[in-house]
Amino acid sequence: MSESTTETGTDVRETDVLVVGSGIAGCAAALAAARSGANVLVATKATAPEDASTDWAQGGIAVTGEDPETFREDVLDASDGTADPEAVDILVGDARDAVEDVLVDTLSVPFDGAPAGAGLDDYDHGREAAHSERRILHVNASTGGHVLRPFLNYLRDHDGVTFLEDAMALDLLTHEGRVHGVHLLREGSVEPVFAGATVLATGGIGACYGTTTNPDGATGDGVAMAAFAGARIADMQYVQFHPTAYPGDDPFLVSEAVRGEGAILRNGEGERFMPGVHDDAELAPRDVVARAVKDERDRTGEVRLDVSPVEPDFRTEFPDLAELCDERDVDPEDGIPVAPAEHYLCGGIAVDERGRTTLDRLFAAGECARTGVHGANRLASTSLLEGLVWGLRAGETAADAGADAAERIETQEPLDSDPELPDEFASAKYARLRETMDSAVGVERTHADLERARSTIRRLKGEVDAYTRTRVSRSLYELRNATVCALLVARAASEAPSAGCHHVVDADAEGSTNGGARADD
Ligand SMILES: Cc1cc2nc3c(=O)[nH]c(=O)nc-3n(C[C@H](O)[C@H](O)[C@H](O)COP(=O)(O)OP(=O)(O)OC[C@H]3O[C@@H](n4cnc5c(N)ncnc54)[C@H](O)[C@@H]3O)c2cc1C
Incomplete structure (x- = not known):
């Protein structure tokens, strides 16, 4: 990576490969690019x-x-027959080598059941909903941290990678x-980064959404940036809701995995209801369980996860989750209250088998x-993979594409001429956005609600755009991006027929297929 300063004092960086984001996907991209000999900048x-x-x-x-x-x-x-078979072949075909090479041999992730560095088949394999066999490697119930933290440490020590x-x-x-790179907001100023790729x-x-399992920073920045630049965005209607989030403070x-180990769902009357909904009962696909949990909560007031069938017992099998219950004064022996919450975006920036947009x-x-x-609809535990x-x-x-290919182009820096926005600006807009998405673009949708959501979000976007034309701040751009993504979801949902986690409940549930979408509505 090279770095220089312009006459106005702005830092200008050039790199072969720029990776935006430092979750598992960003880390894996940085690792592979660096192994191929590229200079890599992770921004x-x-x-x-925990921001990822x-x-x-x-x-x-x-x-x-x-x-x-x-x-x-x-x-x-699990995808309701809608997944792309060629993409699934790649996932299934690459899985063992990728996990063995990166997670076991390179990072020594301490998967349960065998010492770090053991053969893949020696570890304990868990089971989750809609999996027909035990195939999930885990570290207690906090696998992600045990993967990401060593990954970040490894890359920080790597010669070819700058963070x-x-x-x-x-x-x-x-x-x-x-695409030649990005404008980066760092230490209060905006700087261009030019990248070969x-x-x-x-x-x-x-x-x-107001109800989500994600960290606060999951504001859809990449999807919004790509949409603004004219990249194809697809399947935005497929927002997955996890059926069992604790809904209290x-x-x-x-x-x-708790249902995979035998836990069952009971409604407010204490009845187990999933066997009447699907042959696989609690292990039905996520979208099916999420809808059933919502319906039973609407009908009987609450749904609890009865963890008493877990062997040898819940605390021994899932100590991390037991601790989270204890911190909230929830006694797992009474059943853990659960409700659906937004969890995962199945759609997004359309890519091919090499990740090309x-x-x-x-x-x-x-x-x-x-x-x-x-x-x-995503099958459990396939997102990290x-x-x-x-x-x-x-x-x-x-x-390959970015080696020695960074080119400086004329750029127009975003204008930052307005005084500070009042703090309430972003929080008031978020409140309106989230209320709209929770009530109209949730587990079950109607065309009337979706149309209402579209027009509310379109107005909101107009108000936010008025500020981003003259003002740069992280919270404002995150709000802009979340609003753009919400609009893409609402628009795709109002145009696409029901499938998987996009469930339209009014009689006229047929719409036109959503082949792609852009940021303008
Ligand atoms: C509570 C919970 C439990 C889950 N459990 C599982 C599980 O057991 N198994 C499984 O397979 N999946 C699970 N998932 C889903 C899975 O964790 C995520 O889908 C996956 O980790 C996403 O990885 P990612 O690298 O794409 O994004 P993330 O891990 O979210 O990383 C995104 C990164 O991009 C950065 N970023 C965002 N915008 C910008 C920007 N504008 N500029 C610079 N940086 C930016 C963020 O700070 C972050 O570092 C779970 C998700 C949650 C929330």
């Missing part, structure tokens, strides 16, 4: 590992077992259809990317 707005969803991942990472075909079928079945933390990418730099790995869109996720030299990987693997597999592929291909 992340994170100031700590990766750090929050609980249940684990799925790996292909002896029979790849069963894994393939499980992914396709810029607390550095937010605002917009892509484009010229004649090619740029990889977006910015995670999900949980901040669009300080919410937390209760991993599907529709724009030259722009790549995407992880939750912000739409690979086709998840279709309309997808981020790892596509991150490695995108990083390697970006290194």
